[in-house]
Amino acid sequence: IVAAFVARTPGSAAAYAKAREIFPGGVTHDTRYVRPHPLSIVRAAGARKWDVDGNEYVDYFGGHGALILGHAHPEVAARIAEQAAKGTHYGASHPLELRWGELVRELVPSAEMVRFTNSGTEATLMALRLARAATGRPKLLRLRGHFHGWHDHMAFGVTNHFDGTPTPGVLEGLASNVVLADPNDAAGLVALLEEHGPQIAAAILEPTGSTYGQVPLRPEFVRLLREETAKRGILLIFDEVVTGFRVALGGAQQALGIRPDLTTLAKILAGGLPGGAVVGRRDVMELLDPERAAARGIEKIPHQGTFNANPLSAAAGVATLEILKSTDAIARAHAYAAQLREGMNAVLAEAGVPWAVYGTHTGFHVFTNPRRLPGIGPHAFDPFAFGYEDLKVPRGAQGPTKLALAMRVHGVDIMPWPGGTVSAAHGPAELDRTLEA
Ligand code: PMP
Helix, strand or coil: CHHHHHHHCHHHHHHHHHHHHHCHHHCCCHHHCCCCCCCCEEEEEECEEEECCCCEEEECCHHHHCCCCCECCHHHHHHHHHHHHCCCCCCCCCHHHHHHHHHHHHHCCCCCEEEEECCHHHHHHHHHHHHHHHHCCCEEEEECCCCCCCCHHHCCCCCCCCCCCCCCCCCHHHHCCEEEECCCCHHHHHHHHHHHHHHEEEEEECCCEHHHHCEECCHHHHHHHHHHHHHCCCEEEEECCCCCCCCCCCHHHHHHCCCCCEEEECHHHHCCCCCEEEEECHHHHHHHCHHHHHHCCCCCCCCCCCCCCCHHHHHHHHHHHHHHHHCCHHHHHHHHHHHHHHHHHHHHHHHCCCCEEECCCCEEEEECCCCCCCCCCHHHCCHHHCCHHHHCCCCCCHHHHHHHHHHHHCCEECECCCEEECCCCCCHHHHHHHHHC
């Protein structure tokens, strides 16, 4: 597999050799570190992308989940170009940010007010600070394995350091204020809240489970978390950076019928350009309003950001949200993903491979853990029967990398967990190509 991949991708190999001299690890995002070398991509359109060697791929990265309409959607691209010609930064308020904020408020059920940021990481950082300021409490509760960006408060308990110890460079004083709970463990959650509750400002989670639902969360568990946090004066933060405008137009909170106090958004929000937002309860968001904070006798939270709500991201975000609102794009992506999971499971069953493909909404995850699946056919697979350590592939494992490389050799680019996310631009031709690969 490696030899076939290397033979097809000499241009990517050369680019990587150069990149290793310029970038640590030769990459600019940890999950793009793939042996023997990552792909160097020059063009993308719809559900496809092309590398420097001219190879075509059906794409399941989807801009790390930012591109539910697919690559270079004509309407989105046109609005970005139109805006670029009119200026990319005014150092001022502008009408497009207003339209963007209005759309977010209209679509996301709990969004009473909106503050734009530049990324999901910045959004969770601000949401957690707002919660601390609003409650006057120091601690945060998070779920093991849930990703909330790379800032100091959330840099452990996600891909490693599950004991809550800080990763290198993170202060012990921050780590000791973060309480880690196990997903779907109701008794454990209540015990942690009993012990730390009065000191906890916020509980943050990915509402459908970690890594796009690779380790899915039971809705009953999320409901319990809502009830227990409300009872104890703890703010509930839904991290909808992935699920927002994807699981449903109004995100996972709409699909679940649960109202969080604060929500973080990014990815689809900005239509394929950089952008994020924290949205939620007016009384909490007003900690960012100098006059209203002063009227309540509290100190305002500072928040700057050169590119917050910049016109280009606003143009792409407005175009994307308007299309999602007025078409069946989300439903089409969901339908394609269901067909894909079904088709992949049929291929596995036919080949007698003891793996299974599962997922919800626009996602698919390939369960490749050979130790855990003897005797269970792909169609009987229930991810809730497994724990985090079974569903997550250990770092450095060979199988998923080989699978991802083999798929690349056959013209399909999946994410290395292994799995991926689909867009409304995927159709029958992409489905056939993927199942063939
Ligand atoms: N939260 C979740 C759930 C995410 O998946 C991500 C990014 N993958 C982030 C936060 C961080 O967002 P960003 O990469 O825009 O900083």
